[in-house]
Amino acid sequence: MAITARNLKPTLIISILFFFMVIPMGGHRVMRESPQQYNYYDNYYYNPRLPQICENFPAICNNNHGSSGKDCCRSQCVDLKSDMFNCGKCGNWCNYSQVCCGGRCLGVLFDNSNCGRCGNKCSNGGRCNYGMCSYA
Known part of the structure; x- marks a missing residue:
């Protein structure tokens, strides 16, 4: 028995058409509510369950919104030029x-x-004596 348009039910025809419409959409980028736009292949790089620390997200330190510095040391944003616990290096x-x-x-x-x-x-x-300049 040959397949003709008379043998096919309308729901089967709609299913086949829908299937061929969905396949080309697979490569489009997916938007998520996150700081950056990711597609479904970027799950290795973005994990929303990771703690929001600078080792996982280095851009946190560059944000300048409440960050104490642009350098990341032991999961904290620090300023290596002025931090007395991380002076010059971590x-x-x-x-x-x-x-x-x-x-x-x-x-x-x-x-x-x-x-x-x-x-x-x-x-x-x-002269400097105990952190004060003497002028005498």
Whole structure:
């Protein structure tokens, strides 16, 4: 028995047409409510169940909305130029009485170029004593 239009039921014809309409749509991108647009092949890169930390999402530190720095150290956004617990590199702690200035640990109690804080120079031959410039 040959297949003709008379033998086919209308629901079968509609099903076949629907099947051929859906196949070409498979390659289109899918929009999700997320910071970026992903297609269904990007599931390896985006996992909504991962914690929102900078190791999983590095762009969090570059956002500047409440981020304390653009560098990621131990799941936290930090500024390697001023963070005394990550000065210059992750995990580099400044000692007591030191401050992180430009990524270097400096003693600000007796430094005439950084007296009390970064970049505070004692003028007129003053000396830095315990973080204060003396002018006498």
